[in-house]
Amino acid sequence: xxxxxxxxxxxxxxxxxxxxxxxxxxxxxxxxxxxxxxxxxxxxxxxxxxxxxxxxxxxxxxxxxxxxxxxxxxxxxxxxxxxxxxxxxxxxxxxxxxxxxxxxxxxxxxxxxxxxxxxxxxxxxxxxxxxxxxxxxxxxxxxxxxxxxxxxxxxxxxxxxxxxxxxxxxxxxxxxxxxxxxxxxxxxxxxxxxxxxxxxxxxxxxxxxxxxxxxxxxxxxxxxxxxxxxxxxxxxxxxxxxxxxxxxxxxxxxxxxxxxxxxxxxxxxxxxxxxxxxxxxxxxxx
Numbered sequence: 001x002x003x004x005x006x007x008x009x010x011x012x013x014x015x016x017x018x019x020x021x022x023x024x025x026x027x028x029x030x031x032x033x034x035x036x037x038x039x040x041x042x043x044x045x046x047x048x049x050x051x052x053x054x055x056x057x058x059x060x061x062x063x064x065x066x067x068x069x070x071x072x073x074x075x076x077x078x079x080x081x082x083x084x085x086x087x088x089x090x091x092x093x094x095x096x097x098x099x100x101x102x103x104x105x106x107x108x109x110x111x112x113x114x115x116x117x118x119x120x121x122x123x124x125x126x127x128x129x130x131x132x133x134x135x136x137x138x139x140x141x142x143x144x145x146x147x148x149x150x151x152x153x154x155x156x157x158x159x160x161x162x163x164x165x166x167x168x169x170x171x172x173x174x175x176x177x178x179x180x181x182x183x184x185x186x187x188x189x190x191x192x193x194x195x196x197x198x199x200x201x202x203x204x205x206x207x208x209x210x211x212x213x214x215x216x217x218x219x220x221x222x223x224x225x226x227x228x229x230x231x232x233x234x235x236x237x238x239x240x241x242x243x244x245x246x247x248x249x250x251x252x253x254x255x256x257x258x259x260x261x262x263x264x265x266x267x268x269x270x271x272x273x274x275x276x277x278x279x280x281x282x283x284x285x286x
Contacts, residue, residue: 007035022176023229031178032226034214039231040207045275045284047138048207048233052273052284054088055133055140058102068123068149072104076115079131091132091139091210097255103130103143105258110198110239110247110267112257123149126159128269132210139206141235142285143271154242155266161193162240162268169218169236170274173281179214179225186238187219196245198267201259203235206273219245230278237271 008023010016027033040048061082062075079102083090090101098114105113105128106121113119113128121127130143145159165186172185183197190197203216214226218238228234241247246262261267274281 008033009036011036019229023227026176026227032214034226034229034232038205038213039229040233040275041231044138044207045231045233047136048140048273048275049284051088051133051135051138051140052142052286054083054086054135055131055142055273056286057086058082058131058133059129059142059144062129063144063146066121066127066129066146066148068121070121071117072106072113072115072119072121072127073100073117075104075129076100076102079129083131083133086135088133088135091134091141095210098257099255101131103128105130105267105269107266108261108264109250110241110259110261111201111269112259114253114255114257121148124151124155126151126155126266126268130269130271132206138208139210140273140285141206141210141271142273143237143269145268145270157193158195158240158242158266159268161190161195162238163270165189165197165218165238165240166236166270166272169238170272170281170283173228173236173274173276175228175230175276175278175280177228178223179216179228180220181222182236183217183220183225184222190238190240196241196243198239198241198245198247200247201239203237203271205232205234207233228276230276232276233273233284234276235271235273237269239267239269241265241267
């Protein structure tokens with residue numbers, strides 16, 4: 001019989017720490033634990049934090065200029081120009097064929113919307129702007145919702161609840177809890193409004209690469225998924241649909257990226273990059 005390979009390894013020649021003991025306790029109980037490389041060093045966390053500062057500046061620049069009548073290609077230029085002028089690189093640009101620097105997802109587009117000259121923001125639209133920065137080899141990832149002019153009460157509520165889902169998920173993220181604890185809290189809140197939480201896409205580890213372990217699902221049960229350990233860096237980014245949680249890829253998207261709600265009702269999403277500390281999560285993107 002082949003023995004299951006251990007994911008957690010103590011550092012050679014070093015005494016077993018309290019962290020080692022806690023992780024090994026859960027691994028011995030059959031829980032999924034991180035590999036040690038997912039635990040970022042203080043120097044790495046500082047690098048990710050600096051990338052987060054640039055990333056926040058990008059979204060602040062969008063907030064200062066977004067308005068009815070502009071097209072999403074203009075948003076792409078704002079993001080690219082700010083990012084590169086601060087010595088950083090847009091992670092999305094040419095990532096697995098994605099053709100632009102930022103994702104701009106309007107109304108029923110859940111995520112990965114591609115900026116276009118023909119996508120013109122109209123009064124009442126809601127749009128998610130999702131940007132990831134690479135600075136000195138470190139990654140930070142965040143998105144915000146923008147309401148264009150005045151919209152309907154239904155869309156306003158969706159945007160508000162989506163932000164609340166992010167905040168509630170962050171509150172549920174505690175050291176030595178599990179990814180499922182985050183998802184359970186988010187789903188419970190969305191269910192109050194009969195909203196659908198997208199299941200085909202999720203948050204993720206980030207920092208040294210664009211996407212790392214673990215997958216941060218936004219639905220599910222407490223005590224499931226990977227153990228969350230101080231030093232881990234990840235995104236929480238619930239995609240909240242006004243109707244069904246189901247989605248599809250836009251057949252008219254030549255690149256195969258844009259994700260649409262299954263019933264074509266609006267969707268909203270907020271995202272931050274977090275580091276797990278001994279007391280809970282700290283936001284690295286503001």
